[in-house]
Amino acid sequence: MYAYDELDRTLINERVSEFRDQVKRRLSGELTEDEFKMLRLQNGVYLQLHAYMFRVAIPYGTLSSEQLRRMAHVARKYDRGYGHFTTRQNIQFNWIKLAELPDALADLADVGIHAMQTSGNNTRNVTSDQWAGVAPGEIEDPRIWSELLRQYTTLHPEFSFLPRKFKFAITASDHDRAAIKVHDIGLRLYRNAAGETGFEVLVGGGLGRTPFIGKTIKPFVHGHDLLSYVEAILRVYNQYGRRDNIYKARIKILVHELGIEKFAREVEEEWLQMRDSALQIDDSVIEDIRSRFSYPTYEKLPHMPDELKKAAHDPHFEAWRKNSTFPHKVPGYAIAVLSLKPVGGPPGDATADQMDAIADLADRYSFGEIRVGHEQNLALPHVARRDLPALWKALDRIGVATPNVNLVSDIIACPGLDYCSLANARSIPIAQELTRRFANHDTANLIGRLHINISGCINACGHHHVGHIGILGVEKNGEEFYQITIGGRADEKAEVGTLIGPAVPYGDVADVIEDIVEAYLALRARPDELFIDAVKRLGVEPFRERVYATR
Amino acid sequence: MTSPLQQKIKISGPSVITANRTWDGIVIWRTAAKGWSAELSDAAIVRTADEARALLAESVADDVGAIGAYIAPVEIRDSGKIKPGNLREHIRSAGVTIDLPVPA
Structure with a gap:
């Protein structure tokens, strides 16, 4: 856990007071909606179909039990008793009243939680590996660097009016759980051949209507140069990024149009002017941040305790243990993932009662800590x-x-047309139907690893481009249709999926997905060839044929 | 962003003006009595672009009471009942199409 200092607490509390005053002036008519809109967005407040939606940041996906309990309280007191965990380590409340938002913010601020920059054309919540600090083989805890970036970019005047939103993600493991290649800036902490740790910097990744996989702009940047280097990137973006066309305003478009080489030269030129400035990070700054993270005092425990041996006779427990627990860097411990994907349930939702219960379990079994992953599940990390x-x-x-x-x-799914004012089609009912179709655990295990991602519009909040199977809702003559892609992935081998053919109507989607899965089971080279590997080997044609032969 | 009043108005059938109420965000419809209602059945119906433009102008002018006013299609059943004209408006009117995790 990271403990905020006095400066952080003051900042958060001042922000609550400021927003309280802004809301009061909006409700009295002193501020028009045009004047107020940017202010509310910078505090994570959107207007959706039925109500305001309030997006709260969970920096680098780490929550204390006290913070999760407070979210349960907000869900219960100000919303409808539940919250929705998103693909960017945020939680959203879907039914909040503007008049009550300042009180909700104040309640969250008491436990160091805020909603700053969870919307708007600024740097957004800095995300990281949800297993940071506990994953075996990790170079070091990437949250230290995430926190550095969070502090540096929060309310940074130069980054508060960017051409468009800007997202960072950081990993320090070989296996990328933070989807860094589909972020505006992706950072991979690693050790180079000389034994030094530093960052591979990727730029220009992103999904939305024009998906791009991030490109390496600099293979190695020392930690003490990190801020100056990312600032150089942001300055070039701020200078050249398009403000005349919202669809071409993200940095990925600039990198694509300039070409990575030219963009890199511009950044290098900018960087050389400031590299040795005050932006160079002193080791003491990093050490100060590191010292504010608390780590559990682990016991020396056996890998195979008696309790586990005894429980192994229960097939239900074993099914869960094999599926949902993962190796921890400390022997005798495990990371337990909590699925927020029950059969027939909306992906990523948790009720206030569940949040409270999970907080209690975190206190009892995980040193009071909870993690939030971009797959919209939670984890108890210790x-x-x-x-x-x-x-x-x-x-x-x-x-x-x-x-x-x-x-x-x-399944990863955005809120879709059930909630979202941008959506063209529903996502959640499609996800619910698919979870019912694949509810049999033996069948799901037979299929093996397979990620289905669903977005209700081209903005791609459900990351459909990088789903092994991606489902994108579109509207055709007033009806919901869905485009299906296959072969996408969001990890270290990130790729954008390929469209398999014409969009299919709402009622056909689950059948189409079943056809694709059946084709995979028939075509895979061996039982352990994953879906994504089979698509890589075979291409989309056999799947296209299977889906459209009878349609 | 272009103001709704500056956008070209084209309507192909009966329409209403809808928005969200400022203080709590709930869905509302403009009434003939120059107010707002949380019931679609209370909505004023417009049938021409000029009528729609006038009702929209009046709605947008109430910046304190409502947010994001726009023209939405409706169907008028033989019984006279007003129904939303597309899926989006149906969901706004009737609520989400899924069971909420906690009963509302």
Whole structure:
């Protein structure tokens, strides 16, 4: 956990007071909606179909039990008793009243939570690997650098009026769980041949209507140069990024139009002018941030305790353990992923009661810490393996132990047309139907790892481009249709999926996905060839043929 | 962004003006009595571009009471009942098409 200092607390509290005054002036008519809109957006307040939506940041996906309880409180007191975890380590409340928002913000501020820059044309919540600090083989905890960037970019005047929104993601593991290649700036912390740690910097990744995989702009940047280098990127973007066309305003378009070489030269030129300035980070700054992260005092525990051996006889527990627990850097401990994808449920939603119960379980079994992943699941990052059976029983009771993590029913989905004012088509009912079709755990295991991502419009909040199977809702003559892509992925081998053919109507989507999965099962070279690898080997044609032969 | 009043208005059938209420964001419709209602059945119906433009202008002028006013299509059933004219408006009017995690 990271402990905010006095400066952070003052900043957050001042922001609440400022927003309270802005809301008061808006409701009295002193501020028009045109004047107020940017102010509310910079505090994470959108207007959706039925109500205001309030987006709250969970920096680098780390939450304390106290913070999660406070979110439950906000859900219960100001909303309709639940919240929605997003693909960018935020939580959204869908039914909040503008008049009550300042009180909700104040309640969150008490526990160091805020909504600053969760919308608007500024740097957004800095995201990271949800297993940061506990993943085996990690170079170092990437949240230290995420926090540095969070502090530096928050309310930075030069980054507050960018051509368009700007997103950072950081990983420090070989396996990328933070989807860094589809962010405006992706940072991969690694150790070079000389044994020094630093960052590979990627730029220009992003999804939306024009998807691009990020390109390496600089293969190695020392940590003490990180701020000056990213500032150089942002300055070039700020100078050349298009403000005349919202669809061409993201940095990915600038990088694409200039070409990575020319863009890199511009950045290098800018960087050389400021590299040795005050932006050079002193080790003491990093150490200060590092010292504000607290880490558990782990016990020395056996890898295979008696409790685990005994529980292994229960097939339901074993199914969950094999699917939803992952190796921890400390022997005797595990990372437990809590699936927010129950059969028939909206992906990523958690009720206030579930949040409270998870917070209690985090206190009991995970040193009071919870993580939020971009796949819209939660995790308890420090669970003693001896406690897994007891934890599983408790998670199962509250409905967050569906053993489907990374399987076909672990679907990423945006809120879609049920909530979102931008959407063209619904996402959640499609996800719900698919979870029902693939509810059988044996079938899901037979299929193996398969990520389905659903977006209700081209803005791609459901990351459909990088789903192994991507589903994009479009509107045709007033009807919902869905384009299907396959072969996308968001990890270190990130790729944009390929469209398999004409869009299909709402009622056909689940059948089409079943056809694709059946084709994969028939065509895979061996049982352990993953769907994504089979698509890479075979191309889209056999899947296209299977889907459209009878349609 | 272009003001709704500056946009070209084209309507192909009966329409209403809808918006969200400023203080709480709920869906509302402009009434013939120059007010707002949370019931679609209370909405004033317009049938021509000129009528729509006039009602929209009056709606947009109430910047304190409502936010994001726009013209939305409706269907008038034989019974006289007003129904939303497309899926988006149906969802705005009737609510989400899924069961909420917690009963509303």
